[in-house]
Amino acid sequence: MTPESFLQCPSPVAWLHAAANNLETLLIDHANCEKKAAATALSLMMRYVEHPQLMNRLSKLAREELRHFEQVLALLRSRRIAYRHVGASRYAAGLRTLVRGNEPGRLVDLLIVGAIVEARSCERFRALQPFLDAELAGFYRGLEASESRHFTVYLDFARQLGGVTIADRVQAFLALEAQLITSQDEQFRFHSGVPG
Secondary structure, three states: OOHHHHOOOOOOHHHHHHHHHOHHHHHHHHHHHHHHHHHHHHHHHHHOOOOHHHHHHHHHHHHHHHHHHHHHHHHHHHOOOOOOOOOOOOHHHHHHOOOOOOOOHHHHHHHHHHHHHHHHHHHHHHHHHHHOOHHHHHHHHHHHHHHOOHHHHHHHHHHHHHHHHHHHHHHHHHHHHHHHHHOEEOOOOOOOOEEO
């Protein structure tokens, strides 16, 4: 399964054009996304210590995400773009509105959200390449190859822990994700919807 076959829709062309015209915000928010991905993996490791296999895999994933954060920072420096605070998009918070409050459903849902966020990131890494200069296109091609398995890590653990109930949960989250990606969005971010 590829990120594109897992997700319900591709990134809108209007978002891709906006990304090409907002490279500074794209790269700064991408750095933030890598940092948040590492933080998510660490948070799950800290909370769910009763799942040693999950902790071990998330530890490796967190290291990879931090390495990619460092790579984006280096790219920002080489382009003389100052790393600064930009507010989060509605995307991750929107997905988390469906997360159940009780265990084990909460963990399963958080893993599904992780899978979807990683899949969308990889889909965008690929979709962006024709819209970018050669250096950035090559950078995203490398990230796509490196991160393409991350979404299956989350999804496989969600399936292991959620059993037969996961299919409906995955579809509910994917439907919400497609809505967030294809609807109008007031701000441009790495995971934002159609520019308003």
